[in-house]
Amino acid sequence: MPLLHRYESLLLKKNVCLSQPYAHRMSQCLALRLQYYSSLRTLNKFSVLDEIALLEKTSTSRPTGTKAAEKFRGPILGRFWHKHYFDAKHLPQNILNKWFGDYAVKQGLLKMKLHEVLMVDEDDTDMEKYWEAKANHVSHALVYGGIEARRDRGALTGEWIVYYEHAGLNYYLDLADHKELDDQQKLFNRLRDECAWEFPFAFNSSGTSSHPRSNS
Numbered sequence: 001m002p003l004l005h006r007y008e009s010l011l012l013k014k015n016v017c018l019s020q021p022y023a024h025r026m027s028q029c030l031a032l033r034l035q036y037y038s039s040l041r042t043l044n045k046f047s048v049l050d051e052i053a054l055l056e057k058t059s060t061s062r063p064t065g066t067k068a069a070e071k072f073r074g075p076i077l078g079r080f081w082h083k084h085y086f087d088a089k090h091l092p093q094n095i096l097n098k099w100f101g102d103y104a105v106k107q108g109l110l111k112m113k114l115h116e117v118l119m120v121d122e123d124d125t126d127m128e129k130y131w132e133a134k135a136n137h138v139s140h141a142l143v144y145g146g147i148e149a150r151r152d153r154g155a156l157t158g159e160w161i162v163y164y165e166h167a168g169l170n171y172y173l174d175l176a177d178h179k180e181l182d183d184q185q186k187l188f189n190r191l192r193d194e195c196a197w198e199f200p201f202a203f204n205s206s207g208t209s210s211h212p213r214s215n216s
Contacts, residue, residue: 025169027173030175050085065150066156085175159176174195191203
């Protein structure tokens, strides 16, 4: 049986994607990665699948609060698109961005939020309980409130789903992180080595892509 039509590969993709119609457009590498990370509980695969559903505009898609899809820039990766996905491990970075990013520092967002929380009167006169309540309110405002604020304005950041658009359809290649942009050729080579056997059109020397459409 031809390599591209191996039953076990197609079944893997179907199982990982829960039989979604785009399953055959997910690389075997990405399907294996999602299955492996899920088994280790280092990644919730639905963090990725929810983003793909959004790109595909499936009937189950919903807003995720992450940044909009963008095309990479430059001659090496410029043919590819990336979409952020957000998982639990990305909480610290988003909280740092919310309260300690350049804009947050310039606007004094942390100071204003602390002032807002600390100025709220507490009914309890027991000082230990009073400060315990204050600490809970502060942590809730900075962590939960910070994440919800970024989600509401579609600013959650995380790592990337890298994909390619061909004939109006998205082909999902693999995951990548921001640090890999430090060596774009290395990232391109990795994607090519993993996915060119399945989706050779994504790696042709003349390969270009337009804005992706979300057809299944």
